[in-house]
Amino acid sequence: MTADELIDSYVADVVTLLPRRQRRDVAQELRVLLREEADAAAGGPVSREEAARSLLAGFGRPADVAARYGSPVTLIDPADTRRFLTLAVAGAVLIPFGAVLSELTSQPASQRNLEQATGKAWPGVLAWLGLLVAGFAVAAWARRHRPDAGWKPRPVPTDRISRPGRAAAVIFFILGTLALADPAWLIRTLSGGRAAPAAYAAFAYDEGFLRLRGPVVLGLMIAGLVILAILLREGRWRPWIRQAEMAHSAAVCIVLTWVIAAGPVFTAPPTDRAVRGAASLIVLVTLIDLALRTRRQNVRQAVETR
Secondary structure, three states: OOHHHHHHHHHHHHHOOOOHHHHHHHHHHHHHHHHHHHHHHOEOOEOHHHHHHHHHHHHOOHHHHHHHOOOOOOOOOHHHHHHHHHHHHHHHHHHHHHHHHHHHHHOOHHHOOHHHHHHHHHHHHHHHHHHHHHHHHHHHHHHHOOOOOOOOOOOOOOOEOOHHHHHHHHHHHHHHHHHHHOHHHHHHHHHOOOOOHHHHHHOOEOHHHHHHHHHHHHHHHHHHHHHHHHHHHHOEOOHHHHHHHHHHHHHHHHHHHHHHHHOOOEOOHHHHHHHHHHHHHHHHHHHHHHHHHHHHHHHHHHHOOO
């Protein structure tokens, strides 16, 4: 190829990456620039073709050169890359995990196929990634086509709590603990003792659950109430209270996953499926909440004045 053919090929690769309205002007400008530099470098033992090859090798990739003539079209803005990757990884982990929990909840131990459940979850992962790409692409397009609204300050969260709100939470969780510890008591209280025997049978615990898993769950619930009570007394989040609460949330995820996998919780199959399904949802929501709180805690520690 001659020097001019090399330059024309390079220019064609550059302008291919540009919007149509820019191609003609950029092609003319770039062709003239490259030819002048190739002519200046040629001479003596260096032929014009060799000078053109050396010039184009050092001029940069066509994609990089095209980017100098305008902002390249990107589906995901570079500023959004970290957030996109975080959400993509979270979905790739939580969706198969949710599928495993669903399999543990819906199938008896003899019929469970966790490998198959995980395999069936991958279309959901791909759909999640596609949804993320589409969402971030729309956000990037909107950001480029609307005036920048600028940064808006947000109130800085404090460590103080609302004592009335926390007191209501303590009362709620105490009642919930009592109801789960003795469902028959709740049925008698709500029905005034007039409930049918089938209602009591529907909420009878499985003996295997009562043997070990039940006491562990009850202990975990009591530990959560203790943390809430201490927080209520202190009136604010202390570092050690926050750490204890996050450790408790992690323990909740581990214990509930074990409870779901180990066997029935209630003797009545419909009740058992509903309760274990609710436990699966609690695990997933708690994992997401734990990740968000860990991130906020890291940010708080980074900006905290010492």
